Amino acid sequence: MAEPIRVLVVDDHPVVRQGLRTFLDVQEGIAVVGEAEDGAACLTEAERLHPDVVLLDLRMPGTDGVAALRGLHELDTPPRVLVITSFTEPTAVLPAVRAGAAGYVYKDVDPPALAAAIRAVHAGHVLLHPDVARLLAAGDAPPVAPTLTTREREVLIEVARGRSNREIAKALAVSEKTVKTHVSAILGKLDVQDRTQAALYAVRTGLV
Amino acid sequence: MAEPIRVLVVDDHPVVRQGLRTFLDVQEGIAVVGEAEDGAACLTEAERLHPDVVLLDLRMPGTDGVAALRGLHELDTPPRVLVITSFTEPTAVLPAVRAGAAGYVYKDVDPPALAAAIRAVHAGHVLLHPDVARLLAAGDAPPVAPTLTTREREVLIEVARGRSNREIAKALAVSEKTVKTHVSAILGKLDVQDRTQAALYAVRTGLV
DNA sequence: TCGGGCCGCGGACCTAGGTCCAAAGACCGA
DNA sequence: TCGGTCTTTGGACCTAGGTCCGCGGCCCGA
Secondary structure, eight states: OOSOEEEEEEOSOHHHHHHHHHHHHTSTTEEEEEEESSHHHHHHHHHHHOOSEEEEOSOOSSSOHHHHHHHHHTSSSOOEEEEEESOOOHHHHHHHHHTTOSEEEETTOOHHHHHHHHHHHHTTOOEEOHHHHHHHHHTOSOSSOOOOOHHHHHHHHHHTTTOOHHHHHHHHTSOHHHHHHHHHHHHHHHTOSSHHHHHHHHHHTTOO | OOSOEEEEEEOSOHHHHHHHHHHHHTSTTEEEEEEESSHHHHHHHHHHHOOSEEEEOSOOSSSOHHHHHHHHHTSSSOOEEEEEESOOOHHHHHHHHHTTOSEEEETTOOHHHHHHHHHHHHTTOOEEOHHHHHHHHHTOSSSSOOOOOHHHHHHHHHHTTTOOHHHHHHHHTSOHHHHHHHHHHHHHHHTOSSHHHHHHHHHHTTOO
16 A cells, blocks of 8 residues: 555535545545645646545536536546535436546545545446435436536526526516426426426526 | 633534534634534533533434524523534524524634634624624514414425425325415515425525 | 527417415414 | 414415427538
């Protein structure tokens, strides 16, 4: 165990970063070499430090976690990425997995399990939370995350803010009829019954 | 500074507890004497350890954070309670303040600010996040958190799960008409326009 | 250049969601 | 015991939200 696993911790909360660092510093063979508080900092730090593993929180202000994930993969020496988040929503994790996450654990893992996860990911394994793995294996639910068009995503965001069709129409400068069409398409793609469920879906997946 | 301030850390995430502990242990005059992961443990630990200050996360599985807060105040030597949470929603904090929280800070505070907050609270001050203070001072918005009846709360929870009135009626074993009445009352009390906004409100305030 | 998806729109239509008014029984504290 | 709140329900009513079908324009990749 000459070379410790070099880890970059990315989370917007200083408290969480400190907690992770403290946990990991006492682990054999794991060294936290840096921290970042958002997606942008994550990329610059990763480029500078060449960590082996990036511990990435999906929910961050500013840059989208998934976008950061994709950015990491475009580096010269792409690190392995272990997503650590509080979303228990399977639909939120699928995009991450598809974007190249090597692992996905919930934020309430205990320290030994987290260390084990990091080692596993570093060793090249793909490590998923049991719930997630089951979902992927079963292939139930829409096998891949529903793919909304950009316009639909814009509409969904408005819906998730509690806006009415009329308000959305005004905001996007289109007719109310058009908004209805988009909403209808969204409901179909997300496989939900009404706008309330769609709004809930949006917040669960971190869209808002 | 002979006697350090004795602090009990309450949060359901081990990572966050560790982070807080590490932050505070390096602070002069502050000693973390215990941790708890939920409301029940919080009460037993508080009774056992008699901490000066309890750092309390409002969002916890199982016991409600506010309920724990109330429980703390019924102890023989009630500790000062500093609520630390990630809710930015003013409506979520008001109940906490009314339940006797001596302070309210957001989870993204930096370590020195947190230590200062603990000292201030221990000194008997009431310390609120600027946003919260402004809200209380201005007295805008409904001056106190809207007070739903238990039945209304039950209905709201169902709404926040994306259920239709018909489904809620079936679940609660009442007529759809009754559900409508409750929903209408809820909308009025929360001052929102429709069920979607009500559902969003519920998730923001941590009701679900 | 020929689809095919995306976007914007219209019409007709149905229904869930919400509002207002009213009322009766249960429960509870003054 | 009396008044107030909670819970339940009814009726009548209006409208936002959604669905289905169809159309035209735009842009992009095969």
